[in-house]
Amino acid sequence: MANTMQCTLPVLMALLAVALVHPSAAKTVCTLSAVAGVVLTGTCSTNGGAPTNITGAGSSGVLPGTTITYSVNANARASRFVCASNNDVLTFTASVWSDQTFNICEPSLLEIVGCSGATVANSTFTGITRNIAQPGGCAPSKYGPCIAVLGGNRQTGNWWFFSTSNTFTSVITDLSTTGVTRRGGAFALDRAESGGKMNVLVVGSTFTSVSCDSGGSISATDADLTVRNSTCTSNLAVNGGCIHFQSLQKDFLDGILTYAIRKISLERSTFTTGTANNQGGLVAVYRGNVSISGSTFTQGEAREGQCVWLNECADYTEDQIVGNTWTECSTTFTTWCRANNGNVWTSCGVEGPPQCSTQFPSPPSPSPSPSPPPLG
Numbered sequence: 001m002a003n004t005m006q007c008t009l010p011v012l013m014a015l016l017a018v019a020l021v022h023p024s025a026a027k028t029v030c031t032l033s034a035v036a037g038v039v040l041t042g043t044c045s046t047n048g049g050a051p052t053n054i055t056g057a058g059s060s061g062v063l064p065g066t067t068i069t070y071s072v073n074a075n076a077r078a079s080r081f082v083c084a085s086n087n088d089v090l091t092f093t094a095s096v097w098s099d100q101t102f103n104i105c106e107p108s109l110l111e112i113v114g115c116s117g118a119t120v121a122n123s124t125f126t127g128i129t130r131n132i133a134q135p136g137g138c139a140p141s142k143y144g145p146c147i148a149v150l151g152g153n154r155q156t157g158n159w160w161f162f163s164t165s166n167t168f169t170s171v172i173t174d175l176s177t178t179g180v181t182r183r184g185g186a187f188a189l190d191r192a193e194s195g196g197k198m199n200v201l202v203v204g205s206t207f208t209s210v211s212c213d214s215g216g217s218i219s220a221t222d223a224d225l226t227v228r229n230s231t232c233t234s235n236l237a238v239n240g241g242c243i244h245f246q247s248l249q250k251d252f253l254d255g256i257l258t259y260a261i262r263k264i265s266l267e268r269s270t271f272t273t274g275t276a277n278n279q280g281g282l283v284a285v286y287r288g289n290v291s292i293s294g295s296t297f298t299q300g301e302a303r304e305g306q307c308v309w310l311n312e313c314a315d316y317t318e319d320q321i322v323g324n325t326w327t328e329c330s331t332t333f334t335t336w337c338r339a340n341n342g343n344v345w346t347s348c349g350v351e352g353p354p355q356c357s358t359q360f361p362s363p364p365s366p367s368p369s370p371s372p373p374p375l376g
């Protein structure tokens with residue numbers, strides 16, 4: 001049946017909607033809270049209509065006027081929202097989760113699945129712990145304890161997820177002993193089964209004392225990721241103290257195996273005091289088109305790549321690393337850390353496997369500035 005409602009949308013809204021999703025989008029805004037270990041309560045409202053209450057264990061349903069299904073986990077604290085159409089625009093705002101401890105198998109506190117235009121804004125996660133208790137031998141979750149954003153096979157076109165002005169503080173994922181790698185202490189971003197391109201923008205978000213196995217704060221798999229005006233402090237992981245980024249999707253081009261390389265762009269952000277047991281004290285990239293600008297990297301620790309670890313030589317493009325400051329990273333300089341493009345390298349912030357050091361022919365120049373010409 002034809003929908004004539006779309007003609008009544010204001011022009012700006014329509015332009016935005018065209019850019020994101022089908023023009024007759026239903027705009028749903030939810031505010032949830034699960035505070036001080038207490039169960040989840042909240043409301044969602046679509047196009048400013050009557051709120052739907054979302055409360056406690058087992059509550060589930062379809063949000064009126066949308067194709068969004070919600071369900072609250074048996075633990076009464078974790079909720080899952082599944083969009084069945086690209087017309088659903090879903091926003092979580094002013095939401096609070098605090099002092100929650102749950103086991104290794106329970107789902108993330110907020111799971112957003114198959115939604116092509118979802119946003120989490122103005123929300124906080126504080127004092128969240130995923131421990132390693134595994135009651136009844138349940139199957140461990142592969143995601144961190146806060147937010148998982150996952151693609152669905154219905155999504156064949158480009159889709160978006162936005163994080164704006166969110167704060168994550170003291171989010172602990174106890175290091176797994178089960179062989180399962182949990183991803184993303186704050187955000188687990190995974191294109192998963194979607195055929196379309198996943199785009200993620202994280203703006204004005206703060207991550208303090210956040211840990212997980214892969215990507216202390218953010219793990220991105222097969223997503224184009226931009227992190228802008230954000231701050232990561234005291235993060236911990238096995239790989240990627242703050243961010244773990246990987247392109248895993250395989251394409252066969254004329255029968256030749258290639259990977260669909262995703263873009264990671266770090267802009268005007270601050271990364272301080274990160275630790276990775278293995279690679280990338282602050283950031284680890286496993287296949288990506290990497291851009292880093294106007295950002296500050298300070299004090300990373302790792303077995304390899306104290307601050308930023310790029311696992312593939314091709315991930316590094318000199319003119320895409322611009323205007324950054326690198327302090328207390330590695331004391332050993334490679335050709336990737338030389339005076340160029342406004343970077344201040346008091347230590348070497350970008351590292352990769354040894355063979356990458358020959359990528360640029362000229363030697364590193366951590367040398368002092370040239371002596372002034374003799375006077376007179």
Ligand SMILES: *[C@@H]1O[C@H](CO)[C@@H](O)[C@H](O)[C@H]1NC(C)=O
Binds near residue numbers: 053
């Ligand atoms: C939703 O919750 C509010 C506040 O607890 C209550 O007043 C209202 O009746 C509830 N609405 C429905 C439809 O249950």
Ligand SMILES: *[C@@H]1O[C@H](CO)[C@@H](O)[C@H](O)[C@H]1NC(C)=O
Binds near residue numbers: 093121
């Ligand atoms: C977040 O808060 C800011 C400032 O109060 C507000 O302008 C913005 O609309 C909020 N974002 C959302 C998605 O509600």
Ligand SMILES: *[C@@H]1O[C@H](CO)[C@@H](O)[C@H](O)[C@H]1NC(C)=O
Binds near residue numbers: 229
């Ligand atoms: C950057 O993010 C902070 C919150 O972390 C916010 O207060 C500030 O307005 C943002 N600045 C810009 C230029 O967006």
Ligand SMILES: *[C@@H]1O[C@H](CO)[C@@H](O)[C@H](O)[C@H]1NC(C)=O
Binds near residue numbers: 263289
């Ligand atoms: C990486 O991304 C930049 C910026 O979008 C683009 O110009 C460049 O061609 C890409 N590089 C590769 C190797 O795909």
